[in-house]
Amino acid sequence: MEELVRPGRNRGWLLRLVIAFGFAQGAVSMARPAVSYRALALGADERAIGVIAGVYALLPLFAAVPLGRRTDHGRCAPLLPVGVVLISGGCVLSGVAGSLWTMALWSGVMGFGHLCFVIGSQSIVARQSAPHEQDRNFGHFTIGASLGQLVGPIAAGALIGGADMAAGSALALFVAGVGCAVAFTSLWRIEHRDAGPGFRTDTGERVPVGRILHARGVPVGILVSLSVLSATDILTAYLPVVGEHRGIAPSVIGVLLSVRAAASIACRLVLTPLLRVLGRTVLLTVTCLLAALLCAAIALPVPVPGLALILALLGFCLGVGQPLSMTTVVQAAPDGARSTALALRLTGNRLGQVAAPAAAGLVAGVAGVAAPFVMLGVLLLVSSGVAVRSHADAEAAAPRRRSGSGLRRSSDV
Template identity: 30%
Template sequence: MPLPKSSTPAAHHNFIWVSISCGLYWFAFSLTRPIITLYAASLGLKDIAIGIVLAVYALLPMLAAIPGGFIADRFGRSTVLRVGSLMMLGSGLLYLISSGPWTLALAQLLAGLGQMAVWLAVQVLITEGPVQGNEGRFATFSLYMAIGQMLAPILSGYLADHYGYKVVFAGYILSSVLLIFTSWQCRDEVPPTPGSGEGKAALSMPLGHSAGIIRHWFGKCLGLLRNRSFAVILLTTFISLFIVDVRTAYLPLHLESLGISNTKVGLLVSIGAASALFVRPLYPRLMARLSFSWMLILTYAVSLLLLFATPLLTSFYSIAALVFITGLALGINQPLTLSMIAHSTAPEERGLGIGLRLMSNRAAQLMDPLLFGLFTAFVSLRASFLLIGVLLLVCCAFTVQLQLSADRAPHSHVPYRDKKPRAST
């Protein structure tokens, strides 16, 4: 696979290890996420109970994402990566011994926190270094992510069908052990030292001075959120991750209701991830031809088809085609938002920007199961897909309007507007 040129052999070596860590993270995540819903159902959980178990995964990460970004900025991204990989191993052991809702919920809680730390760290690590001309680097990074997402669900479904859910959890443990190894090969390209002035003073306080640190965090967050285009990035991330989580968590339930086996369920989830492999050549060409606003409209229109068309389809092959097409639009979100964050944040604020983005991710993964659990308690699963689709359509319309208003404001603070990334091939 093509790799972007790095400034030095050491940087190139580090890029490979970070990308491998990204692939392992997504392999481990995609190994368990599609079957957690089915495993919870096999334990006798119903509707809202399943939604709560799924939502627990995102609860602590949503609250810890912003502090996690500051911790990564202060103590080093590779340190956060290593701690997160150890937490993932612990969650795997809990998955393995779980036999009821409480142990499963605890495993979900620890897995969510550990995976949040790993995903935050690898994203910040990949945005370090020169900003200009890095679109090929972001797209290649997303390629490793897509490979992990593609391979794991097929293996997960096959193992669940032939050997049981416990063997899938054993695979998650093995993936976490490998991630621990690769995490120790990664290093920070930007030293984990705070910037100058007020930021440096706040971050150099003793950890006991929590009030001053919290005020500093809050002020920095408000500074980024005042940028309407940065808010658009967060909303885009929320919408896209919401749809991806529907694909990995609730599409399997719909497929099971159609009598489709776990192996085929895993294959369908993998098809959605495989479509992201085509983003590597597509993304730079689209960026060269379309504005950010039109990219939003295009990706929203295509990705929302997953929610509106799924209830109407019963054929395995028609659903597979739908998952592939919508996966193309969803796959563009990753390099697009990473590229825009890299262009709109200073290096010492990169952890905070990624932390806010990650909080948006986890908010989507929290709201998805809660809304589905609520809707399925009153209407059918198919009707729930349509209701969620209508809600997200409203969110998409609001986000596009916000982006258009930012484009019309000539004096608005949009750092990347003057430095729109050039496509790299």
């Protein structure tokens, strides 16, 4: 444990993990809009786009908890190369698919690969970070995701922007698959054998899922994460559809998606001072509320510069939710169930990724392509309200928590 707390020592694993996550997430962020454009070229409508986006999350929805259980009782690192192989294969095979059904299938493979990579990498961060380092290290870890989300859409837009959308999207998916494979170069010696106490059990005893879900802070972390990821996911899948209806070129849509990702990076770089001023729960509450209003604003017929400003502000607000929900869940979970708790958080994410795109497809088919963003605004508004409630509960429990642990004050948890 002393090794984890000591600043500046053995930081190489985190940098390599950020680099690997950047390539893996970049491939996924490049592939998701490319899949949407290829599906449009094959004759898909808004409902079909929603179904394909939902299938991406369907298999992970059932696999997350078993993978988390396995990780709680074993090593995390083997999941990373498995994830890279599945993401790369799903990207390339989506590019050669000739029907919407096969595209949906390979999209599901891609989603399962992403789940393997994320469970393994998040568990490594939780296991190899002291409690007081977790906000910072999860924030740095998610910078890798934001870097991938920054580069991926720009690359996809540049490759798809030609006259032949089907060929351009297929090329983008092939490039995404090759790019993901580069992550292999950063996966060496990424997991320490002495990962610290409390993050691993060898007794075979399993903490019941119900006990994990009833731990104070876990449901809030899951809901906030679900809302934030659903917003990011629908932005990635449906902004190309909005662009088609408003006459915005794919290359411009790629830049707009990257503006959002760049704002999330900026947010995570200043996350520590923001936490010092506001505390974790207040920061989550405020950013979810602002993100709700900004998501609804996308439905307005604003010009491209106005849309860029909305997405920049939205990206900054959404950048808070993922790292802080990880820390909230990890610190609230019972000993020996941290990876399972993170997997439950990912299960909530994937549930949102299944339900939100499907609901978005139905809403878009009935009320227009901008309507899903209003739906996202409502979801984020609910998350903001739940975070306020959790803040009140944490304040009531503050004396007990202060006497029972050495973590930061309970209003921040």
